[in-house]
Amino acid sequence: IKNSPLEHKILNTFTYYNDELHEISIYPFLCYLGKELVAIGYLDNFDLDFIFLNDTHQIIIDERYLLQKGGEKL
Incomplete structure (x- = not known):
């Protein structure tokens, strides 16, 4: 993010990986x-969300709020 505290930082x-998500080209990350x-996000084909x-x-x-925990929304 330009002009932010994250600029020029290395993130871990x-x-x-999940076979079902791989089949539809979705790759979650933290x-x-x-x-x-x-950040919490995912690659969807070539889009970063x-x-x-x-x-x-x-x-x-x-x-x-869109995420679910144990079958229940957070």
């Missing part, structure tokens, strides 16, 4: 800066 990125969660994104000072996108 963790991906989740990004951390140190121990702070910076975010469910949660912050620059360590402010939340830019927050659609975590």
Whole structure:
């Protein structure tokens, strides 16, 4: 993100692989800066979509309400 605290930072990125998601070309990921969660998102074909994104000072996108935990929405 240009002109933000994340500019020129290296993020630790963790991906989740699932055969069913792979069949429809969806690849979820988490990004951390140190121990702070910076992004939750996914690659959908060649598009990058975010469910949660912050620059360590402010939340830019927050659609975590769309996620489910144990069959229930968060």
